[in-house]
Amino acid sequence: MITFESVSKSYPGGTRAVDELNLEIATGSFTVLVGPSGCGKTTSMRMINRMVTPSSGRVLIDGQDVSGIRAVTLRLGIGYVLQNAGLFPHRTVLDNVGTVQRLLGLNKAQARAKAYEALERVGLDASLALRYPAQLSGGQQQRVGVARALAADPPILLMDEPFSAVDPIVRLELQQEVQRLQAEIKKTIVMVTHDIDEALTLGDKIAVLAPGGVLQQYADPLSILTRPATNFVSSLVSKDRGFRALSFESLTGLSTTELPAPDTAGRIHLPTLGNGFSAEINHDAATVCWSDGVTVRSAPQPIIRPGDSLRTGLDAVLASPSSAALLADHDGNIGSYFTLADLQPLLSKATRVSS
Amino acid sequence: MINDMLSYLGDAANWTGTAGIPARLGEHLWYSFLAVLAASIIAVPLGVFIGHTGVGKVILVSASNVLRALPSLGIMTLLVLLMGVGLLPPVIALVLIAVPPILAGVYAGVANVEPAVVDAARAIGMKDSRIILQVELPLALPLILGGLRGAILQVIATATIAAYVNLGGLGRYIFDGLALYDYGQVLVGAVLVTALALVLDGLLALLARVLSPDRRLVSR
C-alpha cells in the first residue's frame, strides 16, 4: 500500500506542482496518474521513491514514512521507468538493463543473464544487446528503460509515460505485456500518462490531476467514464465517451446463431447473411476471412471470445463485411455467430446503465 | 649555431654520465611526473567534488585565475629562498601550474554530464560514490584527459626553469649555455624540450582517442 497523506509540493519561485494530494494505492493494483502537461504527475510519482521531497505531508509505503527509509535502499526496491528513458550513454543496452542487479550484488554474468530475459520480455531482439543507447530508436530506448526497471523484479514499479515514443502496435503489445506481468506477479504499478485512453485501458484505478496539482477524481475507469466528478474530468473523457464505456460491458446474455457444418473445402456457407457469404476459419491464428463468392475476400478478422467486451464485439461486427462476427466458446470451439441485431439488447442495456 | 648543436648532439660523451642527455631527460621527466601526480591528487577530487555538488564554483574560477597569473620563476625563487635548495621548491611551483588545467577539465567534465543521466542513476538506486565512479567519471573522461594533456605540456615546458635553482633537467643546457655564451648548447636544450613536449602530446592524443570512442555520443 502506497499512501499519500495531504501531500503538497511547491517549487522555489512559487510553482504549486502538487496540492494537498490524498491517495491510497493498494498493493498489487495498477494505478494511473493522468492529466495534462505540467499538472504534477511526475512530481507526485517521484515522491514515492524520494526523488522529490514533499513540501508538506507524508508518503507512506506499507505504513512506513518513506522519509525514514534510506534513499538508496528504497530506490533499489522500486523499479523506475523515466520519462525520457534516462539510459547510460556509456554502457551497452545489456549493461544498462543489468545495472540494478549489479547494484544488488549480482556478478556480471548473472546480471547479464537476467538482462537478456528482461530484453526478451519487452520484445527487444537480443541482437541489440551490445549496442549503445545512441544507436537505438526512441521507442527502442524506452523499451530498454522498461526492461531495466523490470529486470530486478521489484515489488513496486513506477513508469513515467513509458510508451510515449512507440508506435500504436508496439504500444499495445507493451501495454498487454505490462498488464500480463501485473496479473501474473501482482506488482504494484503506478504509471503516468497524459493519454486518457491508455489510462482507461490499463488502470484498475485512475487518478485525474488538473493543472496546479489538484486531484479531481480517484476511481476505477468505469466510474471515471460514467460518473465524472468534476467538469474537468467530464471534458477529459467526453470524446467517444459512450463508445468507451462499452469496454466495461461484457457479452454475457448475447444470443447467437449456431454455425452450419463446413463444406468439403472447409468453408462455412451462411446464405442468411445475404450475398451468399461464406467464412473460412484459420484455427491457428483464431481469425476468419469472409468472402461473398464473387469479389470480396476480407482480411483476417478476429474471432470473439466469451470474455471479450461489448466494445470488442461491436467493433468486430462493424468491421466485418458480412456484418456478423464469429464467437468461440470457453473451450475455444468456434460454433456460433452474432450480428448487430443480437447486440442490440446488450447495447440498450448498457446505455441505460451509463446514463 | 645549428652546427654547434649538431656537433654537441653528435659527441658521444654528451650522451653518458650524470650530465648526459638521457640523465637530464630522466630528471626532467621525473620532476614533471611528480608535479603532475601531486597536482592530480589535489585537483581531481576537488574537481569531482565541485562538479558533482556545484558547491564552490565561484571560488574555483577565481582561484584558478590567480594561480594562472602567478609567475613560475618568481614563485620558485621565492620558495628556494624560503625553503632552501632541494626538490620541493621547483616541484611545488610546477604543481601550482598543473592544478588549474586539471581542475578545469575534471570540473567541466563532471558538471557537463547530462543531468537526466545523473538523475536516472540516482533514481534507480545508485549512491553518490557510485554515480561519480560509474557514471560521471566515465562520461567526463574526454574532458579530463584534455585537461591533463594541457597540464603535462605546461609542466614539461616550465620544468626547464628547475635548472635555474640547480636541479638539472633539460633546462641545464639552456642556463649553462647562456652562462658560457655557448648558443649551440642553448639550442640543444630548447630543441629537446620541444621534442619531448610534441612526443608526449601525440601520445596523449592517442590515449584520448583510444579511451573515448564515438559511442560516447549522448543519446537522443
Ligand SMILES: Nc1ncnc2c1ncn2[C@@H]1O[C@H](COP(=O)(O)OP(=O)(O)OP(=O)(O)O)[C@@H](O)[C@H]1O
Ligand atoms: N525542479 C523543478 N523546479 C521548479 N519547478 C518545477 C520543477 N520540476 C517541476 N516543476 C514544475 O512543477 C509543475 C509540475 O511538473 P511535473 O513534471 O510534475 O509535470 P507533469 O505532470 O509530469 O507534466 P508532463 O506531462 O509534461 O511530464 C510544472 O509546472 C513544472 O514546471
Ligand SMILES: [Mg+2]
Ligand atoms: Mg512528467
